[in-house]
Every structure is written in structure tokens, then in C-alpha cells.
Amino acid sequence: MNLPAQSTVKQLAEQANVSIWQYSQLFRKITGKKPLHYLPELRLNHAKRLLLECRRPLREVARQVGFPDAT
Numbered sequence: 001m002n003l004p005a006q007s008t009v010k011q012l013a014e015q016a017n018v019s020i021w022q023y024s025q026l027f028r029k030i031t032g033k034k035p036l037h038y039l040p041e042l043r044l045n046h047a048k049r050l051l052l053e054c055r056r057p058l059r060e061v062a063r064q065v066g067f068p069d070a071t
Helices: 009-016 019-029 035-053 059-066
Strands: none
Touching: 009 019, 009 035, 019 035, 035 059
16 A cells, blocks of 8 residues: 555545535545545554564655655
């Protein structure tokens, strides 16, 4: 899973070919969360799984799940 570093609700709505309002409402109805709260949570959960299952450096895992480089 390689998630984009940053996505905006506008970009996601454009990809779905709906308004920002429609996208946000539908996303929240389906997931129970706001779009911009869901993606970081998804990244963190994936990073936790990778850190527990693999012996990779934290920096590599962070990059793989879409967190920007801290340097």
C-alpha cells in the first residue's frame, strides 16, 4: 500500500466527479469519519502493521505509507 503524501478533499472530490460537499457527506456517511481524518489513521494503522511484521527502519516505513520525510 503506497498512499499519496497529501490529498485534499478537493482532489478526491474531483476524482469522484462530485462536489466537495457531496464527497464529504458521502464519505462520512460510509466511513463515519471526515475524509481528512481517515487517511492519516489509515497510514498509521498500516505503519503499525509494517513495524510489527517487518524489520525495516522507521524512516522507510514512514515513506512507504506516505508520511513526508522529517529531514
